[in-house]
Amino acid sequence: MVNRAIKIPVHLLRSMGWITVLTIMQACNPQSTVPAEESADLHFAGDTLTINAHAALLSKIKCTTVIQQPHQLKFNTAAMVKIIPNSYVEIPMPFAGRVVRSYVSLGQQVAVNTALFSISSSDYFEAQRAYLDAKQTYDLTANVLKRQKDLLSHGVGIQKELEEAETNFAISNTTLKNTAAALKIYDNSTANQVVLGQPLLVRSPIRGEILSNTIVLGQYNKEDAPALLRIAELSKVWVSAYVKEKDLSVIDQIRAVEVRIDSQPSKRRQGKIVHINQFVDEANRNIEVLVECDNKDRLLKPGMYVNTQFEQAATASIFIPAKAVLQYNDKSFVWVQLAAHTFIKRYVQTGVTENEQIQIVQGLSKDEQIISEGAFYLLASN
Known part of the structure; x- marks a missing residue:
């Protein structure tokens, strides 16, 4: 095969280049979308537009009155x-110990103070023992104080011994209250029902349903173990x-x-x-x-x-046809009628769009006349 070079005169190439440029310019000309005779009927003065009374473009434009209507957004x-x-609680181990009995099952409904499970713990045993010792000391000092008061009232008592009995009673009373408070942290039952060595009974603080139950009888758990029960x-x-x-x-x-x-x-x-x-x-x-x-x-x-x-x-809102709202850069505007064949560009703030109607939040008032159809013809002419 023989390759032959095709020679094209330079003046022809230059002519083809100008033809291309003219074609692109014609395509990019915004005035090309509107006939010249229609553009001549439009007169712009800033944002105000006046249309010739005999312009054919008027037949393509329709105006409507702005009204307010109840609207529920x-x-x-x-x-x-x-x-x-406030309706949820996780029940952990109050201290290290072994679960000896469970009283609930998964999905069960429980009330306030319902027994959940019982545990045996050396810490709880020490709290019981401290309370019972304090209770015994309190009873002893109370009897001594009573006896000293009786002796002094019959003239055979000594004031110093009475004062010592009162001091010992006050100390034992404070100790008893402290140990009882420590015991109630673990158990809400009355302190008079404490039996040394009795397992701790854990109760529900709220009413609800057992959502999670990981109790294993006989298992030893530390106080930082995950919650055994979840109630909500x-x-x-x-x-x-x-x-x-x-x-x-x-x-x-x-x-x-x-x-x-x-x-x-x-x-x-x-x-x-x-x-x-x-x-x-x-x-x-x-x-x-x-x-x-x-x-x-x-x-x-x-x-x-x-x-x-x-x-x-429900509030009174203004809705207009969506095609009445035009866009300029990032702003929305409508054409508002000032007089016959005279309109002004009004920027508005829009809201929601429903059923081809767009809400006007700001920019329009009731009873104003706007272009509702054909507004895009004016956009192309401007």
Whole structure:
């Protein structure tokens, strides 16, 4: 095969280059989207636009009156079910010892002071012995004090011995109270029922359900061992919802909160806001909102992911067709009618969009006239 070089005159190459440049310029010309005769009918003076009364463009433009209507803002957020802290307790070993008996099982409902398990411990034995010794000393000093008072009242007693008896009684009384207080840390039962060597009976401090049970009879556990029982009252739970920072302004106006479960969409329940966190998550710009819900059927499980819908109380809001709102850089604006065939560009702050209607938070007033259809023709002409 023979390769032949094709020679093209230089003046032809230059002509082809100018043709390309002209083609690109024509494609990038913004005025090309609007016929020249229509552009001649538009007169701009800053943000004010006047359209010729006989312009064909008027047939493509439709105006509407701004009205206010009741609106309930609704927004959804992801959330997670949590146990209410005051309704949850972990039962550890109060001190090193051996579990000798268990009185509960997994899933059982317990009341306050229900016996959970009993342990045998040398520490508890020493606390019992110290209390019983103090009790014995207290009884002895009380009898001595009583006898000295009787002797002195009959004229045969000595004042010094009475004072010594009173001092010994005061000391023994203080010691008894201290040992009784130490004993009650482990057991809420009355001190008069203490029997030396009796195992410690651990009781439930709250009403609830046994969620976790790791008791092994005969096992020796130290005081820093993991909790043997976990008890929680689940008739009410918290739903931790994460609200965007931009929605925080309407939280105080929330009328109702609805919790939905993806696996059972038909079962919904109402909740109420009990706390709004004062810290913003720097990573996600979210704010935690705690919602309390009834959970008598135990449908909401701790750790479960759910959806929450916040519903604002009805307020008067302005909604206009979404196609009436135009964009300039990062700002939104509409064309507001000043007089017949005269309009002004008005920048607005928008809100939510529903059913092809967009909320105007700021920038428009009731009964104003705006261009609702055909506004993009003016954008192309400007």
